[in-house]
Amino acid sequence: MLRGLHVPLVTPFDSAGQVAVDAIEKLAYHVLDQGAAGLVALGTTAEVAALEPEERARVVEICARVCAERQALLTVGVTGNDTRSTARALRDLPEGAGAALVTVPYFLRPGERGVVAHFEALAEETPVPLVIYHIPYRTGQAVGAATLRRLGAHPMIAGVKYAAGGIDQETVDLLGDLPAGFEVLGGDDAFVSPLLALGAAGGILASAHVDTRGFVELVAAWHEGDAGRARALGHRLARLSAALFAEPNPTVIKGVLHAQGLIPTPDVRLPLLPAGPAAVSRARLLA
Numbered sequence: 001m002l003r004g005l006h007v008p009l010v011t012p013f014d015s016a017g018q019v020a021v022d023a024i025e026k027l028a029y030h031v032l033d034q035g036a037a038g039l040v041a042l043g044t045t046a047e048v049a050a051l052e053p054e055e056r057a058r059v060v061e062i063c064a065r066v067c068a069e070r071q072a073l074l075t076v077g078v079t080g081n082d083t084r085s086t087a088r089a090l091r092d093l094p095e096g097a098g099a100a101l102v103t104v105p106y107f108l109r110p111g112e113r114g115v116v117a118h119f120e121a122l123a124e125e126t127p128v129p130l131v132i133y134h135i136p137y138r139t140g141q142a143v144g145a146a147t148l149r150r151l152g153a154h155p156m157i158a159g160v161k162y163a164a165g166g167i168d169q170e171t172v173d174l175l176g177d178l179p180a181g182f183e184v185l186g187g188d189d190a191f192v193s194p195l196l197a198l199g200a201a202g203g204i205l206a207s208a209h210v211d212t213r214g215f216v217e218l219v220a221a222w223h224e225g226d227a228g229r230a231r232a233l234g235h236r237l238a239r240l241s242a243a244l245f246a247e248p249n250p251t252v253i254k255g256v257l258h259a260q261g262l263i264p265t266p267d268v269r270l271p272l273l274p275a276g277p278a279a280v281s282r283a284r285l286l287a
């Protein structure tokens with residue numbers, strides 16, 4: 001279900017600071033027509049925390065329409081660090097959402113037992129399969145391979161967006177013994193190639209805005225066992241990702257997309273600040 005490349009769309013703004021609805025639609029077609037298997041609406045890359053409820057609804061509506069037309073999976077980000085409100089947000093997911101990307105409860109640090117209780121409760125209520133968003137350097141909560149495996153055994157937990165900041169023993173343990181029907185998607189752009197080599201099903205990668213075909217090919221090359229092609233592509237794309245993440249995401253990506261004429265402004269909402277011209281130029285050279 002999750003196999004392939006999923007693009008967490010940026011939210012472009014117009015010169016008046018409003019969500020640029022046409023540009024979202026254009027970007028959505030652009031990445032799906034280049035081979036992405038799905039879109040992620042309302043991810044970190046979308047600056048979800050800075051969007052008003054009606055703006056979030058509009059973004060999801062556009063993505064759902066384009067995904068339905070292209071028969072692609074729409075995953076919607078659901079952020080929250082308490083179980084009741086997260087369950088409510090899941091129950092209220094709009095039509096067209098095929099999966100929900102749910103962050104491990106952040107800041108609170110409930111411990112791994114709390115993380116299990118949280119996701120097991122959500123899995124009982126959600127109308128769509130869940131993808132756990134594991135990103136300990138943002139949430140402050142470690143989640144080991146044994147815990148992810150236990151959660152992955154639940155029929156409504158389809159996978160994990162794995163962004164542990166690198167590859168370690170837990171990563172190798174997890175990918176070496178996945179529950180049936182539970183998939184790993186790379187969520188750290190620079191480490192997606194080694195993760196695919198270990199058996200990941202794909203990735204949710206903001207960098208793929210800038211070279212969708214390249215990331216689609218990378219996923220295919222590892223799945224087809226063409227290690228030579230995959231390794232070379234992986235090295236090139238890791239350099240691109242490093243340049244795109246040289247300043248807080250999605251500032252450099254927006255700078256590049258604007259320079260390419262794909263979005264009307266490179267603007268981001270506070271507390272993010274636009275990327276400097278040097279970072280944007282360097283990323284453009286590698287795109």
Ligand SMILES: O=C(O)C1=N[C@H](C(=O)O)C[C@H](O)C1
Pocket residue numbers: 008040043044045046187188189204205206207249
């Ligand atoms: O929004 C996302 O989904 C992603 N967010 C990550 C981040 O901002 O750290 C990066 C990843 O490419 C996708």
